[in-house]
Amino acid sequence: MNFWANPIQVTADWLMGLFTGWGMTEVLASILTQLLGIVVLITIMLVIDILLVWIERKVVARFQDRLGPNRVGPFGLIQPFADIIKLFIKENITPAGVDKVVYNLAPILSVFSVLILWAIIPLAPVIIGVDLNVGLLYLVAAGAIGTLSIIMAGWSSNNKFALLGAFRQVAAMISYEIPMVVALLIPTVLAGTMGMLGISEAQQGMWYVFLSPLAALIFLISAVAELGRTPFDLSEGESEVVAGFHIEYSGMKFGWFYAGELLHAFTFGGFWGILFFGGYHFFGLENLGPLVAAAIVLFKALIGYWVIMWIKYTLMRIRIDHMLAFNWKFLVPLSLVVLMVTALLNTLLRDTSTWVMAVSMFLSNVLIAWVVIEILRGRSRTEREKVESPAQPVVEATH
Amino acid sequence: MTILFLITAVVILASAMMVVTSRNLVHAALWLVASLFGVAMLYAQLNASFMAVVQVVVYIGAIAILFIFAVMLTRREMRDKGPGLNKNWGIAALVSLLTFGGLAVLLSNWSGFSQPSADFPSGFDAVGALGNALVSPDAFVLPFEVASILLVAALVGAVYIAYNPRSGDNRK
Amino acid sequence: MENEWLYIGLFLIVGVALPAAAIILAWLISPKKPNPIKDSTYECGMETVGESGVQFKAQYYIFGLVFLIFDVETVFLFPWAVSLGKLPLFAVLEGIVFILILVAGLGYIWRKDALEWV
Numbered sequence: 001m002n003f004w005a006n007p008i009q010v011t012a013d014w015l016m017g018l019f020t021g022w023g024m025t026e027v028l029a030s031i032l033t034q035l036l037g038i039v040v041l042i043t044i045m046l047v048i049d050i051l052l053v054w055i056e057r058k059v060v061a062r063f064q065d066r067l068g069p070n071r072v073g074p075f076g077l078i079q080p081f082a083d084i085i086k087l088f089i090k091e092n093i094t095p096a097g098v099d100k101v102v103y104n105l106a107p108i109l110s111v112f113s114v115l116i117l118w119a120i121i122p123l124a125p126v127i128i129g130v131d132l133n134v135g136l137l138y139l140v141a142a143g144a145i146g147t148l149s150i151i152m153a154g155w156s157s158n159n160k161f162a163l164l165g166a167f168r169q170v171a172a173m174i175s176y177e178i179p180m181v182v183a184l185l186i187p188t189v190l191a192g193t194m195g196m197l198g199i200s201e202a203q204q205g206m207w208y209v210f211l212s213p214l215a216a217l218i219f220l221i222s223a224v225a226e227l228g229r230t231p232f233d234l235s236e237g238e239s240e241v242v243a244g245f246h247i248e249y250s251g252m253k254f255g256w257f258y259a260g261e262l263l264h265a266f267t268f269g270g271f272w273g274i275l276f277f278g279g280y281h282f283f284g285l286e287n288l289g290p291l292v293a294a295a296i297v298l299f300k301a302l303i304g305y306w307v308i309m310w311i312k313y314t315l316m317r318i319r320i321d322h323m324l325a326f327n328w329k330f331l332v333p334l335s336l337v338v339l340m341v342t343a344l345l346n347t348l349l350r351d352t353s354t355w356v357m358a359v360s361m362f363l364s365n366v367l368i369a370w371v372v373i374e375i376l377r378g379r380s381r382t383e384r385e386k387v388e389s390p391a392q393p394v395v396e397a398t399h
Numbered sequence: 400m401t402i403l404f405l406i407t408a409v410v411i412l413a414s415a416m417m418v419v420t421s422r423n424l425v426h427a428a429l430w431l432v433a434s435l436f437g438v439a440m441l442y443a444q445l446n447a448s449f450m451a452v453v454q455v456v457v458y459i460g461a462i463a464i465l466f467i468f469a470v471m472l473t474r475r476e477m478r479d480k481g482p483g484l485n486k487n488w489g490i491a492a493l494v495s496l497l498t499f500g501g502l503a504v505l506l507s508n509w510s511g512f513s514q515p516s517a518d519f520p521s522g523f524d525a526v527g528a529l530g531n532a533l534v535s536p537d538a539f540v541l542p543f544e545v546a547s548i549l550l551v552a553a554l555v556g557a558v559y560i561a562y563n564p565r566s567g568d569n570r571k
Numbered sequence: 572m573e574n575e576w577l578y579i580g581l582f583l584i585v586g587v588a589l590p591a592a593a594i595i596l597a598w599l600i601s602p603k604k605p606n607p608i609k610d611s612t613y614e615c616g617m618e619t620v621g622e623s624g625v626q627f628k629a630q631y632y633i634f635g636l637v638f639l640i641f642d643v644e645t646v647f648l649f650p651w652a653v654s655l656g657k658l659p660l661f662a663v664l665e666g667i668v669f670i671l672i673l674v675a676g677l678g679y680i681w682r683k684d685a686l687e688w689v
Contacts (some may be wrong), residue, residue, distance in 0.1 A: 031577075031581070034577070034578055034581055035581055035585070038578075038581055038582050038585045039585055039589075042585055042586065042589055043589075046589070087597070088593075088596065088597045088600060088601070089597075089600055089601055089602075090597075090601060091601050091602050091603065091604065092597065092598055092601055092603075093605070093609055093610065094605075094610070095610050096607075096610045099423075099425075099426075102425075102426075102429065104594070107590070107594070108587060108590045108591050108594065111590045112583075112586045112587050112590060115582075115586040115589075115590075116579075116582055116583060116586050119578065119579055119582045129578060129582065130575045130578040130579060131575075132448060132575060132579070133448060133524070133525075133526060134448045134449050134452050134526060136649075137449070137452040137453065137456060137646075137649060138452050140452075140456050140460070141452045141455035141456045141459075141460065143460070144455055144456055144459050144460025144461075144464075145455070145459070145460075147460065147464060148432065148459065148460075148463065148464065151464065151467055152429070155425055155467075155471070167468075167471075167631055170464065171631055171634050171635075174460075174461070174464065174634070174635065174638045175634060175638060177460075177638065177642070178638065178641045178642070178645065181642070181645040182645060182648075185645065185648055185649065185652045188649065188652040188653060189652045189655050189656075192527075192653060192654075192655070192656035192657075193524075193527075193653060194526060194649065194653055251597055251601060252593055252594050252596075252597035252598075253594060253597075256590055256593070256594070320688060321687070321688035324634065324686070324688050325686065325687075325688070328637070328677070328681070328686045329681060329686065332641070332677065333674065333677070336670055336673075336674055339648075339670070340667050340670055340671075343652070343655060343663050343666060343667070344663055344667070346655065346656075347655060347658075347659075347660055347662075347663045348660070350656070440580075443574075443576035443579070443580070444574070444576065446574060446576070448575075448576070449649075449650070451576070453646050456642065456646060457639075457642060457643060457646055460642065461635075461638060461639040461642045461643075462639065464635060465632070465635045465636065465639055468631050468632050468635045469632060472629065472631065472632055524653075526649070526650050526653045526654075527650070527653050527654045527657075528654075529650040529654075530649075530650030530651050530652070530653050530654030530655070530658075531654045531657075531658065533647070533650055533651055533654075534651060534654070534658060534661075534662040534665045534666065535658075535662075536661075540665055543647070543665065543669065544665065544668060544669060544672075546647060547644070547647075547668075547669045547672040547673055548672060550640050550643060550644060550673060550676070551640075551672055551673060551675065551676035551679075553640060554636070554637065554640045554676045554679075554680065555676060555679060555680070557633075557636045558633060558636070558637075558680045558683060558685045561629060561632060561633055561636065562629070562633055562683070562685045
């Protein structure tokens with residue numbers, strides 16, 4: 001096997017040969033090889049995480065018409081390393097009355113829930129941690145652990161504001177999980193499998209964003225809400241609950257919350273790219289080799305991350321009751337309607353050519369969007385009339 | 400891999416013990432999460448991938464969080480100050496020992512301990528087969544639809560009981 | 572026995588160990604100078620007023636409940652979605668009936684104003 005055609009398998013075989021040559025049993029050697037691979041993957045993810053801090057600060061600076069860090073190293077590239085060193089050597093202030101075990105476990109679980117997602121992301125047809133055939137539900141399960149870590153952080157801090165921030169954040173996160181899971185059902189219907197590799201392979205002909213742009217949009221909105229970023233960042237509303245559930249954290253624990261959030265955004269950008277924008281497919285470029293395919297996936301993840309940052313630095317924060325109303329009264333019914341229409345069209349047009357199916361699905365999405373906009377316009381018209389008309393009786397009464 | 404099974408069993412049983420004996424209610428809820436995660440590990444060892452992730456998504460992601468919400472909503476004081484045992488603990492211990500003995504005798508005649516059930520053929524799409532079974536007319540389509548009615552009944556009932564529009568609690 | 576979950580299990584262990592190692596390293600090399608004022612609870616720089624437990628609205632619980640119901644619904648829909656490609660139209664209609672019954676439930680609680688956050 002050529003190294004460049006399948007680097008992971010070649011390295012794994014070489015390591016297995018090395019370990020069994022040293023006298024270990026098959027089982028132990030395979031466990032050790034897998035362990036080494038996992039440690040390498042997680043370390044790469046953490047290094048990307050550090051670079052994401054730099055990207056985030058530079059991009060927010062440009063959005064706000066300023067330069068961003070540019071003193072420490074060329075273009076400020078050493079800045080995040082300086083930040084990490086600072087976080088390591090800062091004092092860990094543990095407030096009085098906190099629940100020590102839960103308090104220390106929360107940041108670990110928070111970043112853990114993001115790291116484990118990288119086990120199922122297909123970087124190339126041959127570079128994937130493990131191709132679970134329930135990949136999408138695994139994504140939801142990791143989100144569930146993240147939600148739990150926020151409640152743990154908020155409760156154990158022994159602080160009113162932390163608890164409030166945590167509860168509001170968790171209420172928002174669990175609400176937005178429903179449209180996210182329904183939006184995840186749509187690539188499942190189109191591809192016929194929940195496994196990430198299967199969904200990537202099925203997009204060889206046509207990316208799913210063209211078949212169902214509404215699903216991509218709903219997934220993006222729900223993902224931004226799950227991440228707790230603006231416009232849905234009530235837990236970090238500085239004027240409202242100070243810093244939300246991580247007020248009482250300092251030093252590396254806070255560092256894990258912050259870095260975990262950035263890596264989470266990058267991971268969701270990656271999922272958006274894989275589920276809707278073709279994964280590692282890019283007009284045949286991925287056939288050059290698995291490393292090129294991995295670069296394509298990371299590039300799409302960066303573009304998704306840039307879109308999420310763009311949304312964050314342009315929009316204002318939304319109030320929690322608006323946020324929850326938007327979810328339960330708009331996104332959930334809309335996503336269920338899109339799912340039903342997609343499933344129906346997928347089965348009715350199964351035997352026709354790809355182009356007929358693609359065009360009709362795209363048109364159905366356009367139709368649903370148009371109907372929804374008309375309904376919203378009608379409602380806003382009635383709201384406006386209700387506000388403008390009561391002025392009349394007041395004028396009459398002064399006669 | 401019996402060692403893995405034994406570790407999982409110890410995790411589940413120890414967490415369950417801690418749920419029942421823990422004084423702090425939120426700690427008890429978190430030990431419950433650990434126990435449920437142990438059950439998910441058990442499903443994973445049996446290669447039932449769908450059940451394992453569904454266990455985490457539904458039990459840990461929804462039910463445990465609902466428990467924690469309920470605990471925080473109804474308790475001013477998170478600690479349980481009463482005595483750990485009441486005066487009938489002797490009889491309760493006797494009854495549970497007899498039950499355990501009875502179950503052990505019953506199971507000792509079961510053949511499953513020596514003959515594990517066959518694995519699925521490789522390439523078997525378990526989730527697809529489950530989906531097929533859920534909607535085919537001679538399998539489980541009626542329970543599938545009745546399940547949705549059950550869910551709506553639970554929803555309507557819970558909202559009817561829990562929601563009080565006149566309480567108007569405007570605090571946070 | 573090639574179990575793909577073994578890899579996930581190893582991933583989980585490393586995923587907990589690495590952040591924990593970083594936090595332990597930070598704990599080892601950071602200064603430790605606790606004093607009562609630093610360790611007091613943060614309330615925008617003022618002295619804390621009242622107990623640190625607040626009374627919660629029942630609305631949190633209602634939203635958690637509605638989320639649970641819809642979560643179980645989507646879990647039922649996943650096998651349906653996976654097997655749709657090979658099933659006749661009848662199967663799609665059954666799934667749509669399933670979804671519509673739950674949308675009716677959502678409509679009921681919407682009309683009862685249980686989704687308001689006041």
